[in-house]
Amino acid sequence: MRLKIAVLAGDGIGPEVTQQATNILRAVAELGGHDFTFVEGLIGGVAITKTGSPLPTTTLDAALDSDAVLLGAVGDNQFNALPPDKRPEAGLLQIRQALGGFANLRPSIAYAALATSSPLRPEVTKDVDILFVRELLGGLYFGAPRWWDRDSNEAINTMRYTRDEIVRVARVAFELASKRRKKVTSVDKANVLEVSQLWRATVTEVAKDYPVVTLEHQLVDSMAMHIMNIPRNFDVVLTENLFGDILSDEAGVITGSLGMLPSATIGGAVNLYEPVHGSAPDIAGTGKANPLGAILTAAMVLRHSANLEQDARAVEQAVHTVLNAGYRTADIARGQDPGQTPVTTQEMGKLV
Ligand code: NAI
Numbered sequence: 074m075r076l077k078i079a080v081l082a083g084d085g086i087g088p089e090v091t092q093q094a095t096n097i098l099r100a101v102a103e104l105g106g107h108d109f110t111f112v113e114g115l116i117g118g119v120a121i122t123k124t125g126s127p128l129p130t131t132t133l134d135a136a137l138d139s140d141a142v143l144l145g146a147v148g149d150n151q152f153n154a155l156p157p158d159k160r161p162e163a164g165l166l167q168i169r170q171a172l173g174g175f176a177n178l179r180p181s182i183a184y185a186a187l188a189t190s191s192p193l194r195p196e197v198t199k200d201v202d203i204l205f206v207r208e209l210l211g212g213l214y215f216g217a218p219r220w221w222d223r224d225s226n227e228a229i230n231t232m233r234y235t236r237d238e239i240v241r242v243a244r245v246a247f248e249l250a251s252k253r254r255k256k257v258t259s260v261d262k263a264n265v266l267e268v269s270q271l272w273r274a275t276v277t278e279v280a281k282d283y284p285v286v287t288l289e290h291q292l293v294d295s296m297a298m299h300i301m302n303i304p305r306n307f308d309v310v311l312t313e314n315l316f317g318d319i320l321s322d323e324a325g326v327i328t329g330s331l332g333m334l335p336s337a338t339i340g341g342a343v344n345l346y347e348p349v350h351g352s353a354p355d356i357a358g359t360g361k362a363n364p365l366g367a368i369l370t371a372a373m374v375l376r377h378s379a380n381l382e383q384d385a386r387a388v389e390q391a392v393h394t395v396l397n398a399g400y401r402t403a404d405i406a407r408g409q410d411p412g413q414t415p416v417t418t419q420e421m422g423k424l425v
């Protein structure tokens with residue numbers, strides 16, 4: 074297996090956690106006899122400092138020329154005074170747009186060893202393994218018209234989807250579900266919104282091509298409660314942009330720490346992989362960053378860009394193993410639990 078990976082480590086803890094993620098990929102390549110090459114590129118504040126731009130063309134070219142883009146995080150307080158389009162975060166928006174992925178995948182997994190890190194009761198979170206598939210390029214965030222008329226004090230955003238936009242993201246959800254527990258929960262607000270009625274009709278139609286997968290529909294408001302009460306009932310959750318943004322953040326609570334959450338954006342020119350967390354300037358350079366979100370993101374690279382399902386599972390299993398053995402970065406440590414060993418970013422990566 075050959076894979077060219079563009080590594081954009083970015084700012085703050087980005088380079089610290091990305092280093093651990095690439096170490097994992099190097100180990101997988103060595104053990105499996107794969108040929109992975111890594112091309113480093115600048116993005117975010119570090120790119121502004123060195124080139125004046127948050128996303129230099131050399132970085133964009135390297136990303137477009139790769140098989141997968143692995144991103145750390147961007148954001149640096151020293152640029153807070155700049156206008157939004159000049160700030161580090163602009164680099165992130167630009168690369169997401171340039172790569173064009175329409176399906177954002179966010180797993181929400183309960184780790185038995187971290188059951189006390191989640192505010193939810195362990196009997197509720199036990200064995201939870203949800204994969205959110207959020208449509209990323211349509212809906213309220215992009216629909217036109219959009220404006221805020223400051224004279225009349227009226228503002229408009231437009232929730233808009235076409236059938237084709239729904240079909241392509243639904244196919245991603247059904248394909249993934251057919252390799253998992255074979256259930257898709259499609260979330261909408263079809264009792265109120267026309268867009269949701271089109272969404273529901275279209276997803277129901279796509280489901281006919283996947284007879285092994287069970288489809289259920291949920292309204293977004295009751296789904297918000299079900300995620301807290303019966304998260305174990307869900308396998309793949311398919312939804313539009315705004316609902317997916319909110320519900321996947323809500324479900325992040327199940328895992329217990331922002332530092333544990335991976336993501337992938339697929340369907341565009343090149344898939345983009347990034348941990349959910351930001352550059353965490355408050356802990357940058359202290360060795361406190363949890364690298365597991367970035368490492369689980371590397372597992373997603375193996376699954377979705379290299380088709381190495383067994384290797385992806387081996388990495389995920391290794392994360393379970395080190396957690397079960399009691400190793401903890403500061404964000405997932407709990408004072409009262411005995412049998413924990415505090416570790417740094419580097420140590421955690423090495424253990425995995
Ligand atoms: P953040 O995710 O960087 O940090 C939020 C809190 O979680 C902080 O207390 C941080 O220490 C902690 N945290 C985050 N990741 C962690 C990890 N791996 N291990 C242990 N603790 C971790 O979000 P915040 O503070 O709102 O933003 C900081 C900067 O990051 C800003 O410039 C923001 O724009 C940027 N940002 C970038 C994102 C990205 O690159 N995808 C996403 C979110 C924020």
Ligand code: MG
Pocket residue numbers: 318319322
């Ligand atoms: Mg969000």
